[in-house]
Amino acid sequence: xxxxxxxxxxxxxxxxxxxxxxxxxxxxxxxxxxxxxxxxxxxxxxxxxxxxxxxxxxxxxxxxxxxxxxxxxxxxxxxxxxxxxxxxxxxxxxxxxxxxxxxxxxxxxxxxxxxxxxxxxxxxxxxxxxxxxxxxxxxxxxxxxxxxxxxxxxxxxxxxxxxxxxxxxxxxxxxxxxxxxxxxxxxxxxxxxxxxxxxxxxxxxxxxxxxxxxxxxxxxxxxxxxxxxxxxxxxxxxxxxxxxxxxxxxxxxxxxxxxxxxxxxxxxxxxxxxxxxxxxxxxxxxxxxxxxxxxxxxxxxxxxxxxxxxxxxxxxxxxxxxxxxxxxxxxxxxxxxxxxxxxxxxx
Amino acid sequence: xxxxxxxxxxxxxxxxxxxxxxxxxxxxxxxxxxxxxxxxxxxxxxxxxxxxxxxxxxxxxxxxxxxxxxxxxxxxxxxxxxxxxxxxxxxxxxxxxxxxxxxxxxxxxxxxxxxxxxxxxxxxxxxxxxxxxxxxxxxxxxxxxxxxxxxxxxxxxxxxxxxxxxxxxxxxxxxxxxxxxxxxxxxxxxxxxxxxxxxxxxxxxxxxxxxxxxxxxxxxxxxxxxxxxxxxxxxxxxxxxxxxxxxxxxxxxxxxxxxxxxxxxxxxxxxxxxxxxxxxxxxxxxxxxxxxxxxxxxxxxxxxxxxxxxxxxxxxxxxxxxxxxxxxxxxx
Ligand SMILES: Cc1ncc(C[n+]2csc(CCOP(=O)(O)OP(=O)(O)O)c2C)c(N)n1
Numbered sequence: 001x002x003x004x005x006x007x008x009x010x011x012x013x014x015x016x017x018x019x020x021x022x023x024x025x026x027x028x029x030x031x032x033x034x035x036x037x038x039x040x041x042x043x044x045x046x047x048x049x050x051x052x053x054x055x056x057x058x059x060x061x062x063x064x065x066x067x068x069x070x071x072x073x074x075x076x077x078x079x080x081x082x083x084x085x086x087x088x089x090x091x092x093x094x095x096x097x098x099x100x101x102x103x104x105x106x107x108x109x110x111x112x113x114x115x116x117x118x119x120x121x122x123x124x125x126x127x128x129x130x131x132x133x134x135x136x137x138x139x140x141x142x143x144x145x146x147x148x149x150x151x152x153x154x155x156x157x158x159x160x161x162x163x164x165x166x167x168x169x170x171x172x173x174x175x176x177x178x179x180x181x182x183x184x185x186x187x188x189x190x191x192x193x194x195x196x197x198x199x200x201x202x203x204x205x206x207x208x209x210x211x212x213x214x215x216x217x218x219x220x221x222x223x224x225x226x227x228x229x230x231x232x233x234x235x236x237x238x239x240x241x242x243x244x245x246x247x248x249x250x251x252x253x254x255x256x257x258x259x260x261x262x263x264x265x266x267x268x269x270x271x272x273x274x275x276x277x278x279x280x281x282x283x284x285x286x287x288x289x290x291x292x293x294x295x296x297x298x299x300x301x302x303x304x305x306x307x308x309x310x311x312x313x314x315x316x317x318x319x320x321x322x323x324x325x326x327x328x329x330x331x332x333x334x335x336x337x338x339x340x341x342x343x344x345x346x347x
Numbered sequence: 348x349x350x351x352x353x354x355x356x357x358x359x360x361x362x363x364x365x366x367x368x369x370x371x372x373x374x375x376x377x378x379x380x381x382x383x384x385x386x387x388x389x390x391x392x393x394x395x396x397x398x399x400x401x402x403x404x405x406x407x408x409x410x411x412x413x414x415x416x417x418x419x420x421x422x423x424x425x426x427x428x429x430x431x432x433x434x435x436x437x438x439x440x441x442x443x444x445x446x447x448x449x450x451x452x453x454x455x456x457x458x459x460x461x462x463x464x465x466x467x468x469x470x471x472x473x474x475x476x477x478x479x480x481x482x483x484x485x486x487x488x489x490x491x492x493x494x495x496x497x498x499x500x501x502x503x504x505x506x507x508x509x510x511x512x513x514x515x516x517x518x519x520x521x522x523x524x525x526x527x528x529x530x531x532x533x534x535x536x537x538x539x540x541x542x543x544x545x546x547x548x549x550x551x552x553x554x555x556x557x558x559x560x561x562x563x564x565x566x567x568x569x570x571x572x573x574x575x576x577x578x579x580x581x582x583x584x585x586x587x588x589x590x591x592x593x594x595x596x597x598x599x600x601x602x603x604x605x606x607x608x609x610x611x612x613x614x615x616x617x618x619x620x621x622x623x624x625x626x627x628x629x630x631x632x633x634x635x636x637x638x639x640x641x642x643x644x645x646x647x648x649x650x651x652x653x654x655x656x657x658x659x660x661x662x663x664x665x666x667x668x669x670x671x672x673x674x675x676x677x678x679x
Contacts, residue, residue, distance in 0.1 A: 105455035115457045120421065121450075128446050131414020138415060139422040142374065142400060162441075165411035172406055327456035328491050330514040333548060333595030336490075 001200075001246060002226055003216040007274055009282025015221055017289045023064055023084075023220050024284060025298065027056040027277050030080035032302040033089060034251075036310060037079075037096055041255040045314075046096045048110045052079045054218075054250035057276030058182050059152075060084045061223025062243065065178075065231045066150060071140075072119045073133035073151040075182070076111045077249075081152065087117050089309045099316040105327070106319045110254065126187075127153055127160035130179070134170045137177035141237075148176040148234040150227070156187025158204060159195045167242065171208035174239035178230040181242065182217065184249035189262035205242035217247030218276040221283075247276070321346075349540040355525040358500035358538050359389045362507035363427065365542065367397050370425060373511055376403040377412055377429030377465075386431060387467070387526045413439035413464060417447050417516075420462035425511055433468040433520060434480045447516045448491030459514045463507075469523030470616050470648070470664055471566055475655035481565070481616035481648075483520055483593050484623045493547055494593040496520040498568030500536045502591055505545030513547060520593075522566040531569035550597035552604065556584035559610040559674050562601055562627050564590040567614045567646075567665050574670035583678055590615075593623060601627060602635045609640040610677050614665045619647035644673045 005011050030052065037049040052059065059080030063072070066085075074081055082092055091103065091114065098106035103114045104121060113121025120136070123129045133151035140147050157163050158181060170177055181201050185192055198204065205212025213230075215222045223245055230241035248271035252259045259268075284290035325332070325340050332340070353361065367373045375381075375393055381404040384391035394402040405412055409430055416428040430436050436443065443464065450460055470479040483494050493515050497503040503521070510517040525533045553568060554575050563571040568589045575585040586604050590596065605611050611631055613624035624645040631643060646665045654660055 103455055103457065104453065107453045107455055113454065115454070121454050121457075123446065125441060125445055128414075128441060131411045131442065132418035132421065132446065134411065135415030135418025135420075135426075136422050137418070139419040139424045142419075142424065143422070162410050162414065165406075165408040166414060168406055169408055169411040169415060173403075327452045327454075329451070329493070329595075330459060334598065335595060 001214045001216055002222050003219050004221040004225060005219045005279055005283050007279060009279055009286050011221060011283055013221065013225070014287070017287070019064070020280065020284060021289065023060050023224070024280050026060050026083045027080065027220065027280065028298055029089070029302050030056050030060065030083040031277060032299070033083065033092065033306050034079055036306050038251070038255065040096065040310070048254050048256060049096070050077045050110050050254045051251035052077050054248050054271060054275070055182060055184055056080045057220035057223055057280070058180070058217040058245035058247050061220040062150065062180050062227035062245065064224050065227035069147045070118065070231070071136060071147060071149045073129050073136070073149060074113065074119060074122045075152045075154060076122045076124060077154070077182070078122065078152050082112055082119065085117050085119060087114065087119070089306055090313055093310050093313040094316060097313055097316070098319060099313070100319055101313070101316045102319065105323055127157035127162040130157065130162050130166040131169070134166045134175050134177060137170070137175040138173055141176055146235055148178065148231055150178045150180060150231070152180045152182060154187060155181060155183040155185070155192045155195055155201060156190070157181070158201055167205070167208045167240070170240045171210050174237065176234040176237065177240045178227060178234055179240060179242045180227070181244045183244050183246050186249055186253070188253045188257060200244060202242055202244040210240045210242070212242040212244065214244040214246060217245030218274050218279060220276060220280050350537045351540065352535050353500045353538040354535045355500045355503050355533055356387060356389055358504040359507055359521065360391055362504040363390065363393060364396065366508055366511045367393065367401065372423060373425045373427060374401045374403070374419065375427045376405050376415070378405060378407055378431050380404060380429050385429065387523065389465070389521070390429070409435050409438035410442055413442040413447065416462040416464065417442065417450070417460060420460040421458055425461045427463045427465060427511060430464055430466040432478050433466045433482055434477050436464070436466055436482060436518070443492065443518065444486065444489040448489040451515070452491055460516045461514045463510045463517045463519050465519045465521065467521035467523045467526070468616070470653060471524030471528060471660070473655055473657040473660055476652035479653040484617040484621055484626070486518060487594060487623070487626060491515070492594060493517045494520065495547060495591065496565040496593055497591060498522070498525070498563070498565050498589050499533045500538050502545060502551065502589070504538055505543050506547065506591060509544045509547050517547070520565065524566045525569070532572040533569045545591070548592045548595045548597055550600040551589045551591050552586060552600065553589045554585065554587040556586035557608055558584045558678055559612060560586045560588055560601070560604040560608045561670060561674070562588045562590065562611065562613045564593060564615050564623065567616055570665055570667045571614055571670055573667035574674065577667065577671050578674055581675070583674060585674060596626070598630050598634070601631065605631055605635050606638045609638055611639065612644045612646060612670060612673050612677065614646040614670050616665060617647055618650040619645060620650040622647045641677050644677060646670060646673055
């Protein structure tokens with residue numbers, strides 16, 4: 001498994017400090033925002049949340065390998081990717097609050113996406129977006145654009161027919177795409193050993209005729225470098241790569257899940273000791289690029305900024321009820337217009 | 348307007364060719380569509396004219412074919428993907444129903460999906476239970492999707508061209524029987540030389556009559572036209588309404604016809620339970636009940652798998668004979 005930063009923060013390859021500090025900031029913001037979303041759900045303000053705590057390196061590291069014109073096909077747990085893409089926190093909060101500023105107009109739970117940031121809204125059905133990510137990548141090639149697609153999914157997705165058909169398709173047509181399988185060890189309660197008999201999910205790429213690599217998903221530098229290679233390869237027209245980012249879901253599957261039913265605290269504690277944010281911080285401290293004072297300030301600022309953003313977002317009015325009937329077809333057919341009339345009579 | 352006779356297959360092929368000439372963003376892919384020109388020759392010679400970047404043979408992967416069409420459409424192309432048999436659309440049901448048809452809505456209107464999935468069902472060709480299913484009724488439960496099913500060469504061409512230009516996902520259902528059965532009304536017919544389009548969502552009165560309305564779609568339009576000829580000899584004037592687009596359905600044309608004839612037979616190839624005929628019949632009951640002078644008759648395949656042996660299949664499916672019998676009883 002590819003690793004650059006040791007758990008103690010020693011590095012085989014020393015990256016540009018500015019890049020590291022920027023990734024560190026985004027990981028911290030993603031963590032703080034994630035915790036806020038958990039809290040907002042507990043307060044009854046948002047419906048459901050799929051937490052990303054523990055997976056920040058996998059998301060931020062791989063997303064930093066992208067150019068700003070590259071396209072993201074995320075899963076529902078990709079908050080760190082959205083932060084790395086510099087999506088304003090308010091956009092994500094408005095989405096979760098399903099208010100009038102929600103780019104998805106309250107049409108889906110726990111997912112984010114906005115074409116303006118080249119993020120295609122995440123799906124809920126597992127693996128359903130992998131074939132469309134491949135089709136999108138092939139159309140970039142058809143249009144002779146140098147943009148590439150990055151497509152995120154979980155370990156559970158690798159058991160699906162969609163995964164197989166799409167990766168096979170991508171291999172046959174050399175699609176400019178990077179597949180990132182975020183192996184967080186569980187699909188809800190089911191461990192990865194129940195999804196597959198292989199040791200490393202990256203070996204599946206062999207069957208599709210392209211390269212697969214497993215990286216330490218809690219090592220942001222390894223994630224970044226592996227994704228960078230894969231992105232550059234895709235851009236050169238040399239086809240797809242499957243990256244398995246081996247990490248751990250510290251929190252529950254979603255706010256509706258209680259993980260104590262299927263895993264013990266010791267396991268969680270072991271993974272907490274491999275925390276991706278702590279690891280990058282040790283490295284930064286070791287290189288003299290960061291101090292504990294600065295660190296404290298960063299966490300405080302993140303907390304404050306996000307709290308204030310949420311307060312602001314909560315002032316947005318709710319979605320207008322008529323909006324429910326919009327956007328089914330380009331032009332509403334008669335039978336939907338009829339519903340609209342009936343709907344307007346409801347209070 | 349200059350007109351010549353084309354077969355159903357030739358008309359479809361011409362539609363694809365014209366749209367590909369007109370717009371570079373139209374691409375065609377699926378199993379056997381490129382080198383072979385389609386197992387039923389609908390995509391014949393497209394590879395020769397448009398080259399391997401726009402006409403692609405794919406792996407046998409129905410999920411990926413529909414999924415790739417979604418992705419390409421998201422990025423502004425107008426893909427026309429083929430699923431060889433309607434039966435296999437089931438494999439990609441999730442992509443079509445849970446993904447494509449809901450994307451415009453779930454994205455808050457941010458995206459459009461101008462894609463066409465072409466497919467065909469081969470009831471009437473003695474192809475057995477797994478190549479003959481007409482599953483359009485099950486897809487009525489996928490708002491956001493349009494379903495088109497032409498019954499003549501003229502409609503096939505005009506509707507396919509409109510489907511390709513449409514900004515919503517369209518499932519375009521062809522009839523395998525109309526590809527090959529020369530005795531069918533819809534096998535060959537007049538098609539203008541000049542370009543024309545037929546709007547989606549509009550039914551067509553294929554034959555005018557006052558005594559009874561026969562609503563049909565796809566293959567059964569040919570059966571209904573044959574039945575109407577036979578009924579004429581008996582002095583019964585049947586009006587044949589071809590749905591052409593199943594979703595969104597042109598209820599207005601159906602209702603107007605029923606208001607005139609006061610009798611309705613719906614003849615179509617779904618199995619009867621929950622078929623398209625059920626939707627048509629219940630709509631007429633809801634909006635034109637007082638105009639009906641007799642109970643609605645629904646003619647469908649029986650709710651069981653199709654047999655393969657051709658003599659049995661003939662008895663199984665909706666036929667002109669069955670329509671004539673039903674109408675005769677109805678107008679007595
Ligand atoms: C096709 C499908 N089957 C079942 C589910 C229910 N489900 C929701 S999330 C999930 C687990 C997914 O696990 P994984 O792909 O590893 O991603 P993770 O949630 O761990 O990030 C399941 C089974 C679903 N959404 N879609």
